[in-house]
Structures are given as structure tokens and as C-alpha cells.
Amino acid sequence: MTKKMILLVMILLVASPMLFAQSADVAAQTKAYAAIGGGIAMAIASGLCGLGQGRAVAGATEAMARNPGAIGAIRIMLILGLVLIESLALYTLVIVLIK
Amino acid sequence: METELWLTRIFNDNLAGLGNSLLSLVGMPGQPRPWANFITMQILVVAFLVIVFAILRGRLSYDRPGKLQHIFELIYEFVHGQTEDQMGHSGGKYMTYFATIFIFILFCNLIGLIPGFEAPTMNPSVPAGCAILTFLYYNGVGIRANGALKYAAHFAGPVWWLAPLMIPIEIVSHLARPLSLTIRLYANMFAGEKLTMVFLSLTYLFVPAAFMGLHFFVALLQAYIFMLLTMIYVGGATAHDH
Numbered sequence: 001m002t003k004k005m006i007l008l009v010m011i012l013l014v015a016s017p018m019l020f021a022q023s024a025d026v027a028a029q030t031k032a033y034a035a036i037g038g039g040i041a042m043a044i045a046s047g048l049c050g051l052g053q054g055r056a057v058a059g060a061t062e063a064m065a066r067n068p069g070a071i072g073a074i075r076i077m078l079i080l081g082l083v084l085i086e087s088l089a090l091y092t093l094v095i096v097l098i099k
Numbered sequence: 100m101e102t103e104l105w106l107t108r109i110f111n112d113n114l115a116g117l118g119n120s121l122l123s124l125v126g127m128p129g130q131p132r133p134w135a136n137f138i139t140m141q142i143l144v145v146a147f148l149v150i151v152f153a154i155l156r157g158r159l160s161y162d163r164p165g166k167l168q169h170i171f172e173l174i175y176e177f178v179h180g181q182t183e184d185q186m187g188h189s190g191g192k193y194m195t196y197f198a199t200i201f202i203f204i205l206f207c208n209l210i211g212l213i214p215g216f217e218a219p220t221m222n223p224s225v226p227a228g229c230a231i232l233t234f235l236y237y238n239g240v241g242i243r244a245n246g247a248l249k250y251a252a253h254f255a256g257p258v259w260w261l262a263p264l265m266i267p268i269e270i271v272s273h274l275a276r277p278l279s280l281t282i283r284l285y286a287n288m289f290a291g292e293k294l295t296m297v298f299l300s301l302t303y304l305f306v307p308a309a310f311m312g313l314h315f316f317v318a319l320l321q322a323y324i325f326m327l328l329t330m331i332y333v334g335g336a337t338a339h340d341h
Binding site: 086087090 | 184279282283285286287290321327
């Protein structure tokens with residue numbers, strides 16, 4: 001299953017110069033590649049950020065369930081951790097937006 | 100691409116001379132419409148805050164506090180509680196800067212939600228200014244609290260023979276702090292606005308309103324996080340004293 005997906009992505013990448021060959025200038029090709037690259041980069045960044053934040057919330061809720069006295073401190077750490085992980089995905093967004 | 104707000108248009112029509120003379124003070128050439136959106140929005144936020152605090156000052160009372168005083172006591176208790184969590188009891192003298200940066204960034208973010216106005220933090224210059232100011236502040240405070248030599252010595256890490264490894268790592272991570280503060284605040288505000296606009300152009304009523312609500316929550320959270328990270332940095336810079 002993953003092998004077929006990798007094969008598909010490779011074929012798409014190899015065939016894309018021919019697909020985009022209708023616009024003959026280099027600028028349009030570069031912009032097309034930049035858009036595709038931006039989409040893939042953003043997808044990877046958001047996916048991994050989602051996984052990381054899921055782990056953070058899972059750890060935090062389990063710790064709060066085990067130790068209800070420390071809920072305040074754990075909440076602060078949770079918010080801080082979530083925002084720091086979120087900012088990693090946002091760095092990718094800034095790079096994508098610049099190009 | 101940048102359309103002018105009504106306030107910026109008023110500034111540009113009447114005060115263009117003042118804007119150009121301010122620009123020439125720093126050596127930049129004059130332009131036909133010198134006032135930018137984010138500058139006028141910042142001026143508006145600062146004027147609003149000064150007026151609110153002036154009114155508050157006139158109404159402070161020990162026996163019968165009014166509503167405004169209650170609101171600001173809440174804000175003060177919140178900032179004070181966070182300072183004590185992060186830095187212990189000696190953090191009181193830094194609270195002015197933390198509260199200022201918190202309230203300023205909070206109002207700058209929130210003003211973007213009102214239709215005729217734009218958040219000045221949407222422009223990368225404004226978060227960059229706050230981040231550079233925070234960087235200078237926590238280094239300055241660290242040098243003043245510990246002395247310049249001891250402050251530079253704590254870059255070397257816990258053990259002296261790790262110093263050639265630790266010093267480049269520490270320097271790079273210290274330089275990365277204002278960069279990450281800037282990009283975090285700028286990207287959150289910019290992306291929030293763009294998301295709301297995109298969904299407003301796709302559908303109507305409930306979906307853009309939901310994203311606007313998310314943007315409101317993110318605005319509050321980002322102001323709090325900026326303040327919290329500033330406290331952590333200042334706490335780390337003044338750590339050896341206590």
C-alpha cells in the first residue's frame with residue numbers, strides 16, 4: 001500500500017514538467033512548483049504538529065487525572081507546550097507565505 | 100494590496116507633512132502617503148489605553164472600588180500570580196514591563212476583530228519591535244542584576260569544560276528567542292485574519308463566525324504567551340541572584 005503511494009507520488013513529480021509545459025516560461029513553472037511544495041510542506045507540518053499536540057494533551061490529562069491537586073500547574077505547562085508546538089507549524093506557514 | 104482604513108486616510112490627508120518629517124528624522128525619503136495602517140492603529144491603541152488609565156487613576160478608591168478598578172485589579176492579580184509562579188517573590192520589580200507588554204499586545208490583537216480597524220500585529224514590524232524590546236530588556240535586566248561578567252559566564256553552562264560546546268548553543272538559542280517571539284505572534288494574527296477572510300469568501304454566517312471566535316481566543320492566548328515567555332526569559336536571566 002505505501003509502495004504504491006510512493007510510486008504514484010514519484011510518477012506525479014516526474015510527469016509534472018510535461019503537465020505544466022503548456023505555460024512555456026520558467027516563472028510560471030517555478031510558481032507552480034512553489035505552490036505544490038508549499039502545500040506538501042504545510043501538510044507535513046500540520047500533521048506532525050497535530051500528533052505532537054495530541055501527545056501533549058494526552059500526557060496532561062492523564063497527569064491531571066492522577067493528581068488533581070496539581071491541576072493548576074499542569075494547566076500552565078499544557079498551554080505553554082501547546083503554543084510552542086503550534087508555533088512550529090506556523091513557522092512553516094510563514095515560509096510558505098513568503099514564496 | 101494594502102487598502103487604507105478610514106483612520107489612516109484621515110492621517111494621510113491631514114498630517115502627511117508630520118509623517119514625512121518624522122521619516123526624515125531617521126533618514127528615509129518622504130512619500131506621498133506616509134502613514135501606514137499599523138502605525139495609526141498603534142497610535143489609536145496607545146491613546147485608548149492612556150485615556151482608560153487616566154480615567155482609572157481618577158477613580159481609584161480604597162473603600163468603594165468601582166467596576167473599572169475591579170477589572171484592573173483582576174488583571175493585576177493575574178499578572179502578579181504569573182510572575183510569582185515563574186520568578187518567585189523577587190519578580191515584583193519587573194512587573195511593570197510584563198503588564199505593559201501584556202496589555203499592549205492584547206489590545207493590539209483584539210482591535211483587529213472590530214470591522215473598521217486592523218490589528219497592528221498583523222504587520223511583521225510590530226511583533227518584531229516588541230520582541231526586540233523584550234530581548235534588550237531581559238539582557239539588560241540580567242546584566243544589571245548579576246553584573247556583566249557573571250551574566251556572560253552563565254552562557255558557559257553548568258560545568259566549565261563543556262563551555263566550548265555550550266557557548267555557541269546558548270548564543271544561537273538566545274538569538275532565536277526574539278525571532279520565535281516575532282514569528283509566533285505575527286503568524287498567528289496574520290493567519291487568523293486570512294482564515295476568516297477565506298471562509299467569509301467561501302460560505303456565510305456560521306463558519307466564518309466560528310473561525311472569528313477561534314481568532315479571538317488565539318488573540319488572548321498569544322498575548323498571554325508573549326508575556327509568559329518574557330517572564331521565563333527574565334527569570335532565567337536573573338536566576339543566579341536568588
